[in-house]
Amino acid sequence: xxxKVVEEDGRPQLKDPVLxxxxxxxxxxxxxxxxxxxxxxxxxxxxxxFANLATLYASGLPPATVISEEGTARLVSARxxxxxxxxxxxxxxxxxxxxxxxxxxxxxxxxxxxELGVSELISIGTRWTEPAVQHDFKANVLGxxxxxxxxxxxxxxxxxxIKDEPAPFFASLIVALAEAHGMRGYKLxxxxxxxxxxxxxxxxxxxxxxxxxxxxxxxxDLEAEAKELAANVxxxxxxxxxxxxxxxxxx
Numbered sequence: 001x002x003x004k005v006v007e008e009d010g011r012p013q014l015k016d017p018v019l020x021x022x023x024x025x026x027x028x029x030x031x032x033x034x035x036x037x038x039x040x041x042x043x044x045x046x047x048x049x050f051a052n053l054a055t056l057y058a059s060g061l062p063p064a065t066v067i068s069e070e071g072t073a074r075l076v077s078a079r080x081x082x083x084x085x086x087x088x089x090x091x092x093x094x095x096x097x098x099x100x101x102x103x104x105x106x107x108x109x110x111x112x113x114x115e116l117g118v119s120e121l122i123s124i125g126t127r128w129t130e131p132a133v134q135h136d137f138k139a140n141v142l143g144x145x146x147x148x149x150x151x152x153x154x155x156x157x158x159x160x161x162i163k164d165e166p167a168p169f170f171a172s173l174i175v176a177l178a179e180a181h182g183m184r185g186y187k188l189x190x191x192x193x194x195x196x197x198x199x200x201x202x203x204x205x206x207x208x209x210x211x212x213x214x215x216x217x218x219x220x221d222l223e224a225e226a227k228e229l230a231a232n233v234x235x236x237x238x239x240x241x242x243x244x245x246x247x248x249x250x251x
Contacts, residue, residue, distance in 0.1 A: 004058070121175065
């Protein structure tokens with residue numbers, strides 16, 4: 001895999017850094033259902049003070065160029081951001097998760113994280129194996145970890161542990177590969193079913209994530225948006241369409 005990491009000037013001194021992976025698919029077929037990680041990353045960047053740390057370009061990402069409103073071009077990329085707090089947070093967010101060479105892309109991310117001294121990785125993503133249609137959706141954080149201690153910690157945070165099922169694609173793959181780099185890996189997941197931009201799902205994910213990374217994240221905006229979304233959905237379900245007038249030969 002071709003890859004290139006472009007770092008900003010100088011590396012900060014990091015304190016017990018944790019890597020939060022928040023990349024979602026850009027595949028149009030799945031984006032509407034499986035972009036919760038992207039929304040988590042966007043919200044963290046909006047609500048917390050992050051600085052650019054490095055940009056990762058790789059052939060595993062879609063072969064595309066992003067054109068800005070001004071007509072300037074850049075490659076599709078993922079970016080590492082840094083937040084300094086009680087525990088330093090490295091956030092990986094960006095345009096998309098890899099579409100090809102996913103093992104190699106994971107290795108590129110993990111190698112850079114290891115250079116930064118990261119010992120724990122928390123990957124955000126959607127569960128892929130739940131039923132496709134959920135009429136009674138309720139946000140609930142699920143997850144798994146690379147070892148029993150990690151599983152116990154997730155249970156302590158109120159996470160429902162996923163057991164005995166496959167966990168495909170980049171967001172899960174990087175968790176399993178983290179152990180080989182001396183890191184404990186965690187996956188925080190939700191079922192799909194809530195309409196985009198998934199405010200209640202993002203709020204629940206952040207509720208758990210904030211405890212794990214020792215940082216407060218204000219989710220007031222998300223909670224208000226979730227209430228508004230729920231009210232709109234309920235109103236649509238209660239609309240009674242008038243009977244269609246019968247007309248014509250086949251009316």
